[in-house]
Amino acid sequence: MSEPVIESLASESGWQRFRRDRAAVWSGWFLVSIAAVCFLSPLIAPYPYMAQDLAHSAAAPSPAHWLGTDLLGRDVLSRLLQGGMISLCVGLIATSVALAVGICYGVLAAEVGGRAEDALMRFVDIVSTLPLTLIVILCTVVFGQNMPMIFLAVGGVSWLTMARIIRNQTRELKASQFVQAAESLGQSRWGIFSRHYLPNLAGTIAVCATLTVPGVMLLEAFVSFLGLGVKAPMTSWGLMIKEGADIMEECPWLLISPSVVFALTLLSLNFLGDGLRDAFDPRSSRK
Amino acid sequence: MAYVLRRLLEMIPVLLIVVAATFFLAHAVPGGPFDKDRPLPAEVKARLEQYYGLDQPLPVQLGNYVVNLAQGDLGPSIKYPGWSVREVIGSRIGVSASLGLISLLLAVLIGVPVGVLAASRPNSWLDRVPMGFTLVGICVPSFVLGPIMALIFSLGLGWLPPCGWGSAIHYVLPACTLGLITAAPLARLTRGSLMEVRSLDYVRTARAKGVPPLRVWFVHALRNALLPVVTYLGPAAAGLVSGSFVIESLFDVPGMGRLFVTAIINRDVMLILGTTIVYAVALLFLNLAADLANAALNPKVARS
Numbered sequence: 001m002s003e004p005v006i007e008s009l010a011s012e013s014g015w016q017r018f019r020r021d022r023a024a025v026w027s028g029w030f031l032v033s034i035a036a037v038c039f040l041s042p043l044i045a046p047y048p049y050m051a052q053d054l055a056h057s058a059a060a061p062s063p064a065h066w067l068g069t070d071l072l073g074r075d076v077l078s079r080l081l082q083g084g085m086i087s088l089c090v091g092l093i094a095t096s097v098a099l100a101v102g103i104c105y106g107v108l109a110a111e112v113g114g115r116a117e118d119a120l121m122r123f124v125d126i127v128s129t130l131p132l133t134l135i136v137i138l139c140t141v142v143f144g145q146n147m148p149m150i151f152l153a154v155g156g157v158s159w160l161t162m163a164r165i166i167r168n169q170t171r172e173l174k175a176s177q178f179v180q181a182a183e184s185l186g187q188s189r190w191g192i193f194s195r196h197y198l199p200n201l202a203g204t205i206a207v208c209a210t211l212t213v214p215g216v217m218l219l220e221a222f223v224s225f226l227g228l229g230v231k232a233p234m235t236s237w238g239l240m241i242k243e244g245a246d247i248m249e250e251c252p253w254l255l256i257s258p259s260v261v262f263a264l265t266l267l268s269l270n271f272l273g274d275g276l277r278d279a280f281d282p283r284s285s286r287k
Numbered sequence: 288m289a290y291v292l293r294r295l296l297e298m299i300p301v302l303l304i305v306v307a308a309t310f311f312l313a314h315a316v317p318g319g320p321f322d323k324d325r326p327l328p329a330e331v332k333a334r335l336e337q338y339y340g341l342d343q344p345l346p347v348q349l350g351n352y353v354v355n356l357a358q359g360d361l362g363p364s365i366k367y368p369g370w371s372v373r374e375v376i377g378s379r380i381g382v383s384a385s386l387g388l389i390s391l392l393l394a395v396l397i398g399v400p401v402g403v404l405a406a407s408r409p410n411s412w413l414d415r416v417p418m419g420f421t422l423v424g425i426c427v428p429s430f431v432l433g434p435i436m437a438l439i440f441s442l443g444l445g446w447l448p449p450c451g452w453g454s455a456i457h458y459v460l461p462a463c464t465l466g467l468i469t470a471a472p473l474a475r476l477t478r479g480s481l482m483e484v485r486s487l488d489y490v491r492t493a494r495a496k497g498v499p500p501l502r503v504w505f506v507h508a509l510r511n512a513l514l515p516v517v518t519y520l521g522p523a524a525a526g527l528v529s530g531s532f533v534i535e536s537l538f539d540v541p542g543m544g545r546l547f548v549t550a551i552i553n554r555d556v557m558l559i560l561g562t563t564i565v566y567a568v569a570l571l572f573l574n575l576a577a578d579l580a581n582a583a584l585n586p587k588v589a590r591s
Contacts, residue, residue, distance in 0.1 A: 126297070126301050128522075129521065129525070129570050129571055129574045130301075130305060130567055130570065131525065131528055131563065131566040131567055131570055132525075133528070133532070134309075134547065134562075134563050134566060135308070135309070135312070135563075137547075137548075137551065138309065138312040138313065138316070138551070138559070138563075139312065141316050141551055142312055142315045142316050142317070144317060214426075218428055221428060221430070222428075222430070222532070222533060225430045225533055226532060226533065226536065226548055228548070228551065238430070241430055241431060241434075242430070244434070245430070245433075245434035245537065248434050248437070248438050248442070249442055252438065255434055255435075255438070259427075259431040259434075259435070262428075262431065263423075263426050263427045263428075263431060264426075266425075266426040266427075266428075267422065267423075267426040270422070270425065270426060
């Protein structure tokens with residue numbers, strides 16, 4: 001908060017640029033409404049997501065069940081909302097894990113400098129060439145497919161790009177005059193980190209985070225699709241798509257509704273991320 | 288040459304870390320390979336574990352495994368008695384490798400021309416329509432596109448078999464699914480990098496001195512524009528790998544991806560380790576190949 005004037009001017013023009021990007025704004029609203037209905041699903045879902053009604057199993061969409069029912073007669077709309085809650089939770093929590101690790105690693109690498117920095121970044125390069133999906137699958141199985149561990153495992157492999165970007169930015173900041181001034185005035189490393197690095201990295205972090213969410217959600221969906229992620233009776237969009245794909249001949253609605261919602265969510269996240277980047281990170285959009 | 292040698296040497300510690308990490312993870316998976324619906328008698332189980340060396344302390348097992356690995360021995364498979372992991376993988380790897388290569392080829396053959404076409408007429412329908420499709424391609428994951436393609440082409444139109452393996456026609460659906468998914472980011476990358484290159488001074492100079500437009504486009508601009516595309520092929524291969532898990536179980540393809548998933552379900556520790564190592568080695572080499580191709584295209588990279 002040391003330079004309020006400059007700060008507000010910069011951010012205002014950023015928001016104005018963002019608001020002109022209609023695809024990004026609409027995506028933002030779409031995501032907000034999807035998240036709202038999913039997280040309110042315990043209150044507003046038409047049926048409990050695990051309530052079975054075997055008399056009306058595998059029913060096509062109708063006024064009673066807007067999106068039909070699955071093989072056990074569970075209401076697809078209610079399950080879609082509950083699955084969305086899980087998928088969005090994975091997106092948010094795993095991204096936070098990736099953010100925390102990525103920021104710490106990137107700033108640390110830039111701070112230590114020299115050979116240690118090279119070694120740290122080489123490590124990131126090497127790890128990013130490994131078959132990380134396999135490791136995530138193994139981790140979720142090891143930890144008994146429980147939710148917090150899925151979040152951790154997915155987040156634990158998604159921080160690499162973040163670390164790279166944060167490190168590059170921090171290196172520039174470290175060489176900048178105001179940081180050097182703060183250093184020569186005797187400010188502690190922690191003070192420089194919290195007062196100078198974090199506020200200046202905020203834009204980059206926000207953009208990175210938005211663009212990490214779709215990847216993370218995809219990874220969870222992959223694992224759940226293989227039957228190794230979220231466990232029944234809970235569900236996630238990945239698991240619903242898998243169940244739909246298994247019987248798509250007889251009940252295509254079981255495949256179509258989760259697929260469409262999932263794809264639209266990913267699309268909006270990409271639009272939103274691109275819009276944010278163009279608005280707040282002019283350097284990368286020029287590139 | 289020295290560069291290649293250094294990169295190859297660098298792979299050794301990386302692989303050791305992968306082996307160790309996978310080893311402990313695979314052993315930490317709850318349940319063992321001999322757990323059945325009806326428990327085995329204790330002596331039988333102990334005898335089996337002794338036979339496979341599973342009764343020794345984990346670090347000893349890991350040490351033995353690494354020593355055997357150095358000689359190219361991946362150990363015996365537990366769920367396929369009488370087969371070594373090498374034989375099991377050997378019988379599957381051809382399927383996955385050919386599927387992966389065809390998909391990658393398809394992705395390049397579709398993605399790069401589409402990107403070039405879009406960049407040649409920016410903001411016309413030739414640009415907007417294909418780029419709209421690529422955006423969809425990025426957001427529709429393989430496990431959504433796969434079932435939808437099967438729904439249309441095999442169940443709806445009856446042109447292609449929905450699953451199975453054996454003849455060339457079985458390649459069409461899985462390869463197209465994987466190829467299209469990978470082609471989408473490639474096309475966007477090609478377009479973006481061409482748009483950037485074509486505004487550079489050296490391209491304008493070439494045009495100004497009267498080089499034919501097509502020659503400027505393909506010889507001068509495309510060569511530089513393809514650098515990021517080639518670099519992307521390494522990570523793209525990694526994407527194909529994770530895509531192949533899903534595609535192989537979806538279309539019933541007897542490849543490595545399905546082998547890995549069944550190995551986990553069966554708790555076949557040796558097979559889990561074997562498949563992970565093969566994937567890691569393949570990815571490391573593909574990345575090296577992408578870097579070398581980059582150096583061949585760009586003398587600046589080659590010198591550094």
